[in-house]
Amino acid sequence: MKTETYARVLFAGPDLDHGSLAELTRRQLTEQFGATVLGDLFDTDVGYDALWEQVRDCLSSEALPLLVVDLDPLGGSPQLDWLRGELQALAGERADRLFVCAGNAEEVAALAELIQQPDKHLGCVDVPQLPESHSWSCIPPHRYRVLLCNGPRCTRRGALPLWKLLREELKAAGRLETEDGVHITRTQCQFPCDQGPTLSVYPSGEWYRIRDAAEVKRLVQERFVEERAVPELIMRA
């Protein structure tokens, strides 16, 4: 798709090609932007090669300026910096014609507004360099490892926005990748789907089912701030 500001807008993120969540996202994006948007979606579950190829096409056909919208709900600042750095390397001297922003595929109206606001987009020049010892080169500090299920049935039960909130709550509580905090890993199906969304905690080996925002907040406060088990949220064996 194109806008008044951009000759091309591309969308990159997980779950854009296959499965129920992809079907819903594609339908909502089509309703908001028209059917041509489907040609601008790049599912990063299978890697970034297709996106890079499309960016190269845009560069060679002068379809610039170009905006890449990162739709990964768990992306965060390091990923956005990485994306900008990769685009900068691809574009070379024309990196000043490439821009990125982070959007939410579940809120397409807000996404449409964001695309129309260049002041909320980041250029691909002067990208902050990842420090030599950055979070992708060493084991992050943590006391607990938390495995978040992103399998199809937990996703259908609302896992993605709940995991996003979990990350935000942990960060606000000072427990995200800290010495006394949590390191998060997303997983495929962990099996007790019918009780999900499923969240397991190691090394204690507890299995929790988290069904809404209130339960996310309770888990963060009681399990990871007060450091005690939350029996009401434990899955049945």
Ligand code: FES
């Ligand atoms: S899909 Fe999450 S436990 Fe199966």
